[in-house]
Amino acid sequence: MSYAYLFKYIIIGDTGVGKSCLLLQFTDKRFQPVHDLTIGVEFGARMITIDNKPIKLQIWDTAGQESFRSITRSYYRGAAGALLVYDITRRETFNHLASWLEDARQHANANMTIMLIGNKCDLAHRRAVSTEEGEQFAKEHGLIFMEASAKTAQNVEEAFISTAATIYKKIQDGVFDVSNESYGIKVGYGGIPGPSGGRDGSSAQAGGCCS
C-alpha cells in the first residue's frame, strides 16, 4: 500500500509499563496480557490518514530493562516520533522518565516529537502517579501528554495519531527537510517531494510493501 509519508516511531520506557501492549492495541486493536517480553526490539506498522494523506507509521518497540540501554540507544537514530511510556500504578517508572528523556535528547534528532503516555489508566484504584504530575512533567519538558490504557484502548489511537499530526504539522511548517531521512520521515509515492525531488516510485513502493 502506498503512502505519502512514512514516520518512524520508537516506544521507550521502563520494562513492564505496557509498551508492547500499546503497540499491539494500536496495530491489531487487541489486548494480549501474556505478551512475550521484548528482547532487543520488535516492529509494528499501521497506516493512518492525516489531512487526507495516507501515512505509514513504522513503530519500534524496545526492551525496557536498564541493561539494554546501550543497545536501545542505537534505535533512536532517525526516529521522527517517540512514545515515552510510564505506568501510573508504579511510581518508579515515572521517576525514571528524566533518564529516558536524556537518552532520547542525546541520541535522537532534536526535532523528534515526544509523546508522554501514562499507561494503565484503567487501573485507577492502584494509581501511584497523578494525572497532574504527568501533565506537569510534560509541560516542563515540552512533551505532548496523555493517559491511556492498552487494555481498554482508551486514548491509544489518539496518542499515536496526535503524535503523527504534530510531525505532519512540522513538515508543513518546513521544520524538516523531508528528503533527509535522518529526521525519520520518508516521502512515499504521491507525497510531497522534498527539495531534492524525494524518492522515486519504485523505492516508495518497496517501502510500502513492508509491514
Next chain:
Amino acid sequence: MHEPEFHDLSDDSDYAASQQQGLGGSVFGSDPGMTSGFNEREGSEVVYSKDNVTIHPTQYGSERISGRLRLVKQGPSLFMTWVPYKPSPDGADFLGNNSNSALSEKDRNLYTITPVPLSDVRSVRRHTPTLGWQYMIVVLSSGLAFPPLYFYSGGLREFLATLKQHVHIVRSADDANVFLVNDFQDPLQRSLSSLELPRALSVVNGVSSKDLASSVPSFENSERLNGRTYYVNPNTSEYSRRHKHKSHDPARDISLQVLEKFSLVTKFARDTTSHIFRESQSNSFDSYERKQQKQSPELIPAISTPSEEQSHSNDGVVEPDPLEFDKINLVWGNPRQPPLSSDEWAALLDSEGRIMDSNALRKRIFYGGVEFNLRKEVWKFLLGYHAYESTDAEREYLASIKKSEYETIKSQWQSISPAQAKRFTKFRERKGLIEKDVVRTDRSISYFDGDDNPKVALLHDILLTYSFYNFDLGYCQGMSDLLSPILFVMEDESEAFWCFVSLMERLGPNFNRDQNGMHSQLFALSKLVELLDAPLHNYLRQADCLNYFFCFRWILIQFKREFEYEKIMRLWEVLWTHYLSEHFHLYICVAILKKYRKKIMGEQMDFDTLLKFINELSGRIDLDGIIRDAEALCICAGENGAACIPPGTPPSMPIETDTGLYSSQPEDL
C-alpha cells in the same frame, strides 16, 4: 593417457620399514648441472634431487607442472626447493606426455618454491595410495601449505629418509602419515599442531591469498568428481576407513578433510575460475592475507599480486560470495543424522555409567542431536553439570547434595519477611521484575500456559534463587528465555536450577550490565564475517552496520526467539557440544547472514531495514540447513576463524579476576 590424481587414502608402505631397508642412509649426490632457476650460494650441497615432481594446478590430469624437487644443505641449514621445468619447444615433458599447453609461463612461476628453510616447515603429510602416484603436502609453521607435490618417478620415501638425516622429524602421534619436522616439545603443542591443519587451506606458494579466495568458488567444479574421490563427500568409505584407525581428535578428522579439499581446490584454481573472480574479489580475504603475511614474512616475495587484482568491483552489483554458497549444489556440511537414541546412548556408557568416549558422544550429538526422552540425562553432561567420567552412583549422590544446596539458597530469599523486604529495595525490584517476566515467557507452550500454572512459579523461584546464588549478576531479561527449555526438559526444580547455573557459567557475561560479553561476541562476529565474506563485511561497513546490533537478540539468548521450541532445543544441544568450536553460534550467525547476503546487499539495506529484516526472519530459518552451512564455514575458517574470537569471549569460560566474575554496579538489579 591416465588420470591418476584421484587417490584413495589407504596407507601402503610404512616409513619405518623404509628405514629398516637402509634407505635412510642414502645420500643423494649433488648435481651442479641441474641448478635450473635459483641462485645457489657458495658451500651449498644438494642432498636430494628428484625429477618429475609435479603439481596439478587443475583437476585435469592433463594439466600439470613438472619440476625438480631438491633438498639443499647450506652450513647447518637445510632448504627445500622446487623449480618447474621450462616448457620444452615440443611441449613434451619428461614422460613424453604432451602436457599443459594451457599453462602459461606465469603460472609456472607462481608455483615455484623458492628455497624454504626446513626450520620453517612444520610437517609433511605423505600420501601413498595403492593406485596412482604418491604425493605429499608440506605445511609451514606459519600454517601455510604448498600444493600437493606428486612424485611421478617415485622418491617420496627417499625424500623423507633424507629429511630425517638432516633435520629432526617425528611421526605425529595423531597420524602415522604426518611427519612433524620441527618437534614440538610438549604434547599440547603437538595436538595443537594437528588442530591447526585447517590453516593449511591457504595452500599457498606464490599463489596469493587473493587467488585462494577466488579459487574457493571453484568448489563447483568438484561436483564433477563426485563419487570418484574422497574430497567431495567426507562420508565415503575412505573417510570411514581412516576414521577407524583409532580414536581421534574430532578436529583432526575434519581438518584433514579440509586440507584435502583445499589442496584440491587450489589445484583447480589456476586458470579456470581465478581470473573470472579476480576482478570482483579484490577485497576478499584481505585481512586474511594480511594475517598470512604477518605470519610468514618470508613468503611475501613469493606472493604474486597480478595488477588486475587491484581493480575494484563495480558499484551496484552484489559482489559474489567468496565461498559461493548460493550457487553451490554441493553441500559441504555433513548431512544431519537422526537424533541420538536410547540404544546408542546405552552403548556409550560403561557398566558403572561412565561415558567412555565423550568426544564420540559430542560428535554424535553435534551431527544429530538427542532424542527428546534422553535430553533430561544428556543435557546435564553437555552443560557441564555432570562430568563425563562420573558414575551413576556419583551422579545420584551429587543430585541429593545439590538438591539440599538449592533448598538452602532458595530459603535465603524465602525467609525475607515483608518488613525486611520493605527495607530491601534491590530485592523488591528483582523479585518484581522476575514476576513480571515469567508470566511473559513461553506462555504459548502448553507446559507453561494457563492461569496460575505452577511451572511459571517454578521459573520464578529458580530465577530468584539464581539471583541470590549469583548476586553480582542478578537477574536480567533474557534469562527466563534460557531457563524455560531447561525446566521443560528437566521437570525438576533443583536439577533445572543447577543446569541453568552451568549454562550461566558460560553465558552469564551476556547479561553483564556493561554488555561486555555481548560486545565481544558481536566484535568476533564482525571479524568472522570479514574473514568469510569480505564483500558483505565491506557492505556493512559502508552502511554503518558494523556494530552488528541487528544480531543482538540471536546472541543474547542463543537464537531462542528465532526458532520454534523443539528446534531451539535441538540447536542448543548442538551448540553445547562445543564440538567444532565453542563459538559455533557465531558461525550460525555468519551462515544466516550469508544466506541472505544477496538480499541484504542487493536491496542496499540500511541499519533500520536490516534490523527489521533480521527480526522478521524469526521462525523462517531452516535449522538443519543452517547448521550444515555453519559447520562448513567453521571448518573453512579453521584457525583463522578461531583467531577472530578473543579469549574469554562467551561462551568460553570467563577469565576470573580478583574483583569477581561480573562487573557489579550499584544500579544492578
